[in-house]
Amino acid sequence: MRFSLKHIMGAMAIVLGMGSCDYLNIVPDNTIELESMFETQKQAYGALAACYEYMPNYGWLNNSMNLAGDEFIVRLDGGESGNRDRMPGEKLMKGWNSAQDPFLSYWNGNKNAASLYVGIRYCNLFLENIHLVKDIKEEDRKDWIAQVKVLKAFYHFYLTRLYGPICIVDKNLTPSASPSEVRLKRQPVDVCFKYAADLIDEVLYDENGNEKTDLKDDRPNEFLGMVDRTIAKAIKAVILVTQASPLFNGNAEYYSNFRNVDGELFFPMEKDNEKWKRALDAIKIAIDAAHARNKKLYRYNAEGGANIEFFDKDIWGKSEMIEYCYNNRYSIVDPWNDELIWGYSNVGGFDQGTFQHASQCRRMDNQGMSEYSWQWLCATYRMGELYYTKNGVPINEDQTFDYDNRLDIVTIPDDTYHLGYMQANEKTVKLYLNREPRFYSWIAVDNCYWRNHQNKLEMHMKYDEYPGGRYGTKQDDFYWSGIAIKKLVHPESLNEYAVRMVRYPNPIIRLADLYLLYAEASNEYYGPGEDAYYYLNEVRKRAGLPKVETVWSDASIVKNVNKHQTQEGLREIIQTERLIELSFEGHRYFDLCRWKRANEFFVSSVKGWNARTGRTYEDFYQVTELQARVWETPKNYLFPIPLDDINKNPNLVQNPGWGK
Structure with missing residues (x-):
C-alpha cells in the first residue's frame, strides 16, 4: 500500500492543493489530472492508499498523540525535551500548545500531525470518482467505497474528541462555491457523533436494518490493517462510548456558555443515560463480530513449556507468574495475533523513531550502540504505583500490602512468586514486591529481569550501572525515571541492525x-x-x-x-x-x-x-520531581482551533480558554 502511495501522492497533491495549510481549500480544480488517477484499478488503489495515509500516527514517537498524558517521561535534556519539533505529545502536557502555533494540530496539519481535513478531502475525492474506474470488479469497488466511508467517519470522530464541535465536510465543494458555502460552521457535538456513527451504519446496514456485505469480513496478510466489517463495528462502539461519556454527555459544568455564531449550544446540558444503552448495544455487536472471526484474548502458545524462550526452560512451571507474564507480554508484540482487532501497520523497521526503539534497553556487550535502542523512553512513578498487588486490587486498598512503608528498601525474596522476574537477594523497595503479573511483564525496574535481545537481562538502573542506568559516553541515554517499559519491546528484537528488529502493528x-x-x-x-x-x-x-x-x-x-x-x-x-x-x-x-x-x-x-545521580539504593530511591506539567480546566480538555483559520472564517468560534 505504501509503495503505491509514493506514485500517487505527487499528482494528488497538485489536484488538491496540499501545499496550503488552509483546511477550507477543498475545491479540486484540475479535472483532467483528477480523472487520470481513476483510469485503472491500479491507479485507483493508489488513491485508496492515500486515504489511509492520514490515519493518526500510533507508532512514531515524533508524530503520535500517545505521549500525551502522564504515562511517559522522555529525555529531559534540552536537545530533546526543549526541541519544539520533537515529541509534540510531551509538549502538549508542558503547556506549550497555542492557537497561534498548535501542536499535533489534526485540524490543519501543524507540528507533526497530518490534517484530518485533508484526509477527509481525499476520502471525498475518492468517493466522487471511483465510479470512473473501468477494470475493477464490482465487489472490490463496493469494498473500497465502504473502507473509505469508514475512514471518513473515523477522521470526523477523531477530530470531534480532540476539538469538540467540528465542521462536517460531507462533500468537497465545487469551483463555483460561494464564500458562504466555503465558510463552514462548527456543528454541535451530538451532530458530529451522529454523523460519524451514521456513516458507518450506511456501510454496515441497508435501509431495512439488514447487514450488508459490501465491506469484507477480513483481509489477506498483505492488507492487514485495512478496514473490515469487524473493525467498522468496533470503531462505531468507540464513537458511541465517547459520546456517552461525561465530557460530552450533559457537560454544563464546562460548556454552558459555549455556543456557535447563531447562539446554539455546542454541548448538551442534560445527561442522557440512553446514550450508554446505545453504546452498550454497539459494543456487544462489535464483540460478537470479533468472536465470530475467532478473536480471543491472547494466550501465549507455550506447548507445555516446549515453546518458551531457552532462558526460561528451567523455571517454567516453577514460577507462579511466568505463564501470565508471557500472555501479557506477547499480547502486544506478537504481530497480528488473535486479540488484535485493528492495528496500525505503518510502523517502520529500517527507520528509527518508533516507541519500541526509544524504549528498548541496550545490549550488555555494546552499551555505546544506540541504533534501534535509545533506552530513554520510560514510565513515570505514578505508573509504577498504578498496577495492582498480586491480589488484584490497588496497593492502597490491599490490607496485606504495607502501603505506608512502600518506599522502604528490602531484600528481594528467593521465592517462587518473584522467580524469573526479580533478582533474588538483591535490593529493591517494598513497592516492587508482591505486585500483579502485568507489572512484572510490562515494567522494568532496578534489579528486575528483562527478556530482551534474546537474553534475560539483569537490570541495574542506578547511576554508573548498566544495563539501563546512566552509564558510559551517552550520558543522556538512560531511563530518567529509573522505570523502563517492557510492554512496547518485542523480546526477540536486537539493536544495531534494522533487520533484527521485530516489527508489530501498534494496537x-x-x-x-x-x-x-x-x-x-x-x-x-x-x-x-x-x-x-x-x-x-x-x-x-x-x-x-x-x-x-x-x-x-x-x-x-x-x-x-x-x-x-x-x-x-x-x-x-x-x-x-x-x-x-x-x-x-x-x-x-x-x-x-x-x-x-x-x-x-x-x-x-x-x-x-x-x-540521574543516585549511586546507592538510598540515593536512588528518592521520589524526585522530573518535569512540571501544565493543565487548565476546561481549556485543555479541547484543542485550540488554529488562529489562522479563525481569522479566515468568521463562522468559526474558538474553544473556551484559547483566546479569540
Whole structure:
C-alpha cells in the first residue's frame, strides 16, 4: 500500500492543493489530472492508499498523540525535551500548545500531525470518482467505497474528541462555491457523533436494518490493517462510548456558555443515560463480530513449556507468574495475533523513531550502540504505583500490602512468586514486591529481569550501572525515571541492525479494550451486575487475577469491602482496570479526558527515582520531581482551533480558554 502511495501522492497533491495549510481549500480544480488517477484499478488503489495515509500516527514517537498524558517521561535534556519539533505529545502536557502555533494540530496539519481535513478531502475525492474506474470488479469497488466511508467517519470522530464541535465536510465543494458555502460552521457535538456513527451504519446496514456485505469480513496478510466489517463495528462502539461519556454527555459544568455564531449550544446540558444503552448495544455487536472471526484474548502458545524462550526452560512451571507474564507480554508484540482487532501497520523497521526503539534497553556487550535502542523512553512513578498487588486490587486498598512503608528498601525474596522476574537477594523497595503479573511483564525496574535481545537481562538502573542506568559516553541515554517499559519491546528484537528488529502493528483496538468498554457501559446503564462483571473478569483472568466479586468481598484483603456492589465503586474499579490493561497504548489521555478526570492527574509534575545521580539504593530511591506539567480546566480538555483559520472564517468560534 505504501509503495503505491509514493506514485500517487505527487499528482494528488497538485489536484488538491496540499501545499496550503488552509483546511477550507477543498475545491479540486484540475479535472483532467483528477480523472487520470481513476483510469485503472491500479491507479485507483493508489488513491485508496492515500486515504489511509492520514490515519493518526500510533507508532512514531515524533508524530503520535500517545505521549500525551502522564504515562511517559522522555529525555529531559534540552536537545530533546526543549526541541519544539520533537515529541509534540510531551509538549502538549508542558503547556506549550497555542492557537497561534498548535501542536499535533489534526485540524490543519501543524507540528507533526497530518490534517484530518485533508484526509477527509481525499476520502471525498475518492468517493466522487471511483465510479470512473473501468477494470475493477464490482465487489472490490463496493469494498473500497465502504473502507473509505469508514475512514471518513473515523477522521470526523477523531477530530470531534480532540476539538469538540467540528465542521462536517460531507462533500468537497465545487469551483463555483460561494464564500458562504466555503465558510463552514462548527456543528454541535451530538451532530458530529451522529454523523460519524451514521456513516458507518450506511456501510454496515441497508435501509431495512439488514447487514450488508459490501465491506469484507477480513483481509489477506498483505492488507492487514485495512478496514473490515469487524473493525467498522468496533470503531462505531468507540464513537458511541465517547459520546456517552461525561465530557460530552450533559457537560454544563464546562460548556454552558459555549455556543456557535447563531447562539446554539455546542454541548448538551442534560445527561442522557440512553446514550450508554446505545453504546452498550454497539459494543456487544462489535464483540460478537470479533468472536465470530475467532478473536480471543491472547494466550501465549507455550506447548507445555516446549515453546518458551531457552532462558526460561528451567523455571517454567516453577514460577507462579511466568505463564501470565508471557500472555501479557506477547499480547502486544506478537504481530497480528488473535486479540488484535485493528492495528496500525505503518510502523517502520529500517527507520528509527518508533516507541519500541526509544524504549528498548541496550545490549550488555555494546552499551555505546544506540541504533534501534535509545533506552530513554520510560514510565513515570505514578505508573509504577498504578498496577495492582498480586491480589488484584490497588496497593492502597490491599490490607496485606504495607502501603505506608512502600518506599522502604528490602531484600528481594528467593521465592517462587518473584522467580524469573526479580533478582533474588538483591535490593529493591517494598513497592516492587508482591505486585500483579502485568507489572512484572510490562515494567522494568532496578534489579528486575528483562527478556530482551534474546537474553534475560539483569537490570541495574542506578547511576554508573548498566544495563539501563546512566552509564558510559551517552550520558543522556538512560531511563530518567529509573522505570523502563517492557510492554512496547518485542523480546526477540536486537539493536544495531534494522533487520533484527521485530516489527508489530501498534494496537488501535484490541478485544480487551472492547471487553472493558462493555463492562463500563453496562455499569453506567444498569449498575453493578453479572453483565458488567463477566467481561471485566475475562480480562483479569488472562492477567492472572481473581474475579472482582471474589476479592472485593474478602474483608481479609480489601479495606472497602463490597466496593464492587455500588455503581460508583464499580466505576472506579473498571476505570482502573482500563488504565492498567491499556497502559502505554495511547488510551489513557483520551479516557481520562472523556471521564472528566484529566484535572486529577495532568496538573501535577511527573516524578521518578533519582536515576540521574543516585549511586546507592538510598540515593536512588528518592521520589524526585522530573518535569512540571501544565493543565487548565476546561481549556485543555479541547484543542485550540488554529488562529489562522479563525481569522479566515468568521463562522468559526474558538474553544473556551484559547483566546479569540
